[in-house]
Amino acid sequence: MLSVFDQGPPPPCPAPFNLAAHVLRHADRLAEKTALSVIGGDDPQDWTYAALKQAILGTGAGLLQTGLHPGDIALMRLGNTVDFPIAYLGAIAVGIVPVPTSSQLTAPETAKIIQDLNPTAVLRDPSVACTDHPMQITLPDLAVMRNLSPAAFQMGDPDRMAYVVYTSGTSGKPRAVAHAHRAIWARQMMVDGWYGLRDDDRLCHAGAFNWTYTLGTGLMDPWTIGATALIPDPGTELTSLPNVIRDHRVSIFAAAPGVFRKIVASTGTLHLPELRHGLCAGEKLSPTLHQHWLRATGTELFEAYGMSECSTFISSSPDHPARGEALGQPQPGRRVAILGPDGPVPQGQEGTIAIHRDDPGLMLTYLNAPEEAQARMQGDWFLTGDQGAMAIDGQITYLGRDDDMMNAGGYRVSPVEVEAVLSQYPGITQVGAAAVEVKQDTFLIAAFYTGPEKLDETVLRTYVEANLARYKQPRAFIHLPELPTGGNGKLLRRALPAYFKASQP
Template sequence: MLSIFDQGPPPPCPAPFNLAAHVLRHAERLADKTALSVLHDTRTDDWSYARLRQAILGTATGLLETGLKPGDLVLMRLGNTVEFPVAYLGAIAAGIVPVPTSSQLTEPETARMIAELNPAAVLRDADVACAPHPKQIGTEALNAMHDLPPSDFAMGDPDRLAYAVYTSGTSGKPRAVAHAHRAIWARQMMVDGWYGLTEDDRLCHAGAFNWTYTLGTGLMDPWTIGATALIPAPGTDIDRLPDLLARHHATIFAAAPGVYRKLLQGRDRLDLPALRHGLCAGEKLARALHEQWSRATGSELYEAFGMSECSTFISSSPAHPARGDALGQPQPGRRVAILGPDGPVPQGEPGTIAVHRSDPGLMLGYLNAPDEAAARMQGDWFLTGDQGAMAIDGQVTYLGRDDDMMNAGGYRVSPVEVEAVLARYPGIDQAGAAAVEVKPDTFVIAAFYSGPRELDETALRAYVEANLARYKQPRAFVHLPALPTGGNGKLLRRALPAYFKGPSR
């Protein structure tokens, strides 16, 4: 049997359609219900669905009154405040195309974006770095728009451009990924395929308002369902999260693996009586961390795999838990395959994870780089650039990025497999693996790890010898105070070899 998951397509996206209208579809029915609570130590800033809808549609009116037109691009340079999602959805409601960006970007980085996109305006917090642009709309002006008469939703073709988001750039130059309004319709497949989310849930996301993971999983998806979103106030220390989760009766918690790792440091038990389960995405979740969380809380973690070009489409869920080290399975409604050079590979064999071009969540393309999008297609399949293997039951095991795969002694080895073994060793908080050059054209696998102290190398060698085939075993072990990560918290495997001080150096 070939590695193809296909249980039928999702229901078609209705037309006419507007992404923001879909997110707010329950807002009038649930007008008095709390849509958002910003959690401070001693208080909350609560937004009802009525207040949220008014602010978003008032912003839509205000943006149009500045002279912006449907189809115009606006670059978002806003901080970690509720103004970010309000402005984002306000723009989309009006048919304007927002491009959310990380507040950590520098002025030169934003200059390149402005040159590439030629946005009609920049939505700007004065405290956030940004290159010059002739039309900047500040936060004071944006806040004043909240009380304007509400705009109508700009309805239209669900395939038209709704927003763009930049890739992390970990596999090359960051690209602006163009998404259609139908992208929010596709996210319904995550509700049962990952979240297990209901209208009665209180979902807390640990990330910032201006992070796309928070924007989707932490805000838009709960609002689409009619649930309550909980977001810790900007500047909240991670150590405060367990208390906030318990005090505000969070039923679902979402974060990147690094947050779960920090929450468990020095703790054997977390008392979270209302918590049903946690959600994890952003990088591969180590099995040891998953098990540690389950012991400490009595609740499960459900992991998801996705990318800027298609959000998350493979996941575990309460209805379909992952088996062993697998990620989970493609969400119902998705069509996913594992491809080799000649098409889908037999079940169990490694290949490139691919999603079918018909997926409603798949991007429209890269702005100003159509050839790059075309180059990532293999027939009807979009190549993710990530390696995986699909079992007979559809469960997918993640094997790492194509360009992260290690070659030592002629064997291709997944760093994820090596890291999963290392992560189970006592005293290792986080592990990374990479091929390093020990002499010209000779590469070996090196293990990099963080933890309270450097570990005995003889014991580490004995451990990996007992748990990994010889060609997969690290030949060097490097202790670091912390492993290198990008702005989104993902491990930067490409940066690891620079920390190796081997004989060739």
């Protein structure tokens, strides 16, 4: 048998369609129900479904009044506040294309995005780094818009572009991933295929408002089925999250593995009486961490695998737990294969994880590199770049990347991008970047460089802080007489972690 999981496609996305309208489809019926609570801090906030819908459609009306039109691109430079999802969905509601970006990006990084996309406007929190742009809509302006007469949803072709997210490209240049309105339709396959989510759930996500993992799993998916989303106040300490989960009657808790790791490391047994289970994504969940969580809470932890180009599509769930160290299985309605050079490989054999081109959650293209998007297709399959093996029951085991991409706290980072910044620093003649394990299941980015002499680490840190988002910044700098290379003189990045271990006392 070949490594293909295909139980038929999901129901087709209806037309006309609008992503934001789908997210708010229960808002009128559940007008007084709490849609969102910002919890655990000094400024708790509760938003009913009625208030949320008004703020989103008021924002949409305000954006149109500024002169923006459906199809225009709006770069989002907003912080970790509720303003982010309101502006995001407000733009999508009226057909404007938002580009959510991390507030950690530096001004030089933002300048490259503006040059790349040529956005019509920038939605801007003045405290968030950004280069100049002729049309900036500020946070106070956005706040005023919430109370305007609500706009109508701009309905249309579900295949039209809805939003753009950036992901690290293997070439070192971040790629602009364009998604259609139908992407939210595809996320319904996660409700049972990963979340085990019900409309009476209180789902808490530990991530920032302006992270796409939080936007999807933490906010839009609960709202789509009429559940309540809870987001910890930005100042909440990770070690206090167990108290937040208990005090706010959280039934499902979602986070990146690093958050679960900090929680179980800071305490022993956790009494979380209303928590049914946890959801984990962003990087591979280690078996050790999984077992620690089980022992500490008595609840399961369900993992999902995905990417910016298609969100999550392989996962474990309450109905289908993972076996051993497997990721889980493709969600119902997904068509997934493990491919070799000639197509699907036999079950049990290693190959590249791939998803069918007709998946409603698959991106439209890379706006700045359509040829690269096409190059990732093999027949009817989109190649993820990750290696895996499929068992006879469809469960898939993750076997690593087939390139040098790094994972830093749930963010995929291209080593080429880090190297390009450091190579411009005086005194560095060659540089390589790699993720290194500093303790069990804890990784950071390290930079290895050559040059006439060892450089001051404090100065190097200051330099990368000014030129790279925090999650891309190396945390260690190792001076070497030469970097490892292959027979063709090409840098061997996979050999670099051994040099880090050798440098440690």
